Amino acid sequence: MIKIAISGKGGVGKTTVSGTLARLLAREDYDVLAIDADPSMNLASALGIKNPPRPLTEFKELIDERAGGPSGMFKLNPKVDDIVERFGVTGPDNVKLLVLGTVERGGSGCMCPASSFLKALLRHVILKMNSVVILDMEAGIEHLGRGTTKGIDIMLIVVEPGARSVETAGRIVELARQIDIRNFGAIINKAGGNLQExxxxxxxxxxxxIGTIPYDTALIRADMESAAPIDKGGAAVEAMKDIWEKLPIKRE
Structure with missing residues (x-):
């Protein structure tokens, strides 16, 4: 099993990449679990799932029981072996989806129990042979401070032409290395012209x-129609087909 985290600056298209790669891998007979760890919770749409599961953070009693709540003893290793079956849904191409939920802000409490939940999922989730976990992270670098991506096999960073996006990618790598992530790859989205710089x-x-994705109006149409990009096709989807073939995945 390989675990892939997809990160990047806000607005670069990481959720589009996450959903499309998940569907492409599933079509090649991989057992794919997609985890939406972005507070915007748009991965279901990118996968083509019309009725996404409830976010795990809405099951506060479950999290309190498994990981410890604000008034309880915090548990670093909550029980998670039944979570995919109980709280996930299966979408097109048999991709399974779990939604973590939104980050609580404004003094309403920390995400420590839910983050512990996600970290435990990444450590202990067991799928079939030839399985892939794709983790759509929240934008930016905050998730690295919580360590929810610790234990992943490769981090793909989606960037777009522009200094801020590239600088964010550099910061992501710097922090990721501090939690022992060693394998990285960049995907340049909305590419055009000379990208050598x-x-x-x-x-x-x-x-x-590891690949570039051209600017493609088909992605805009898919977003406007709340459709999965892979179901609309286009040059961007074709580029992502080339990218998945370069991922360090070996069928067993």
Whole structure:
């Protein structure tokens, strides 16, 4: 089993990449679990799932019982072996989806129990042979401070042409290395023109570019129609087909 986290600056298209790669891998007979760890919770739409599962953070009694609540003893290793079956849904191409939920803010409490829940899922989730877990992370770097991506096999960072996006990618790698993540790859989205300068900057951070995705109006149409990009096709989806073939996945 391989575990892939997909990260990047807000608005770069990481959820589109997460959902499309999940569907592409499932079509190649991989057993795919997609976990939506982004507070915006848009992964279901990118997968083509019309009725997403309730976020795990809404099951407060479950989290209190398994991971410890605000007034209880915090548990670092909550029981999670039944979570996929109980709280996930299966969508097109048999991709399974779990939704973590929104980050509580404004003094309403920390995400420690829910983060512990996610970390335990990544450590202990057991699928069939040839299985892949794709984790759509929240934008930016905050999730790295909570360590929810610790234990993943590779982090894919989606960037778009622009200095801020590339700088965010560098910061993501810097923090990810502190929690022992060692394998990275960059995907340049909305690509156009000469990308050599961007590739050079990413290589300077130690991030190899594994593929580029062209700007494609088909993705805009899919978003407007709340449809999965893979169901609309287009040049961007074709580019992502090339990208998945470069992922370090070996069928057993």
């Amino acid at each position: 961007i590739e050079d900057k990413l290589n300077g951070y130690g991030i190899p570019v």
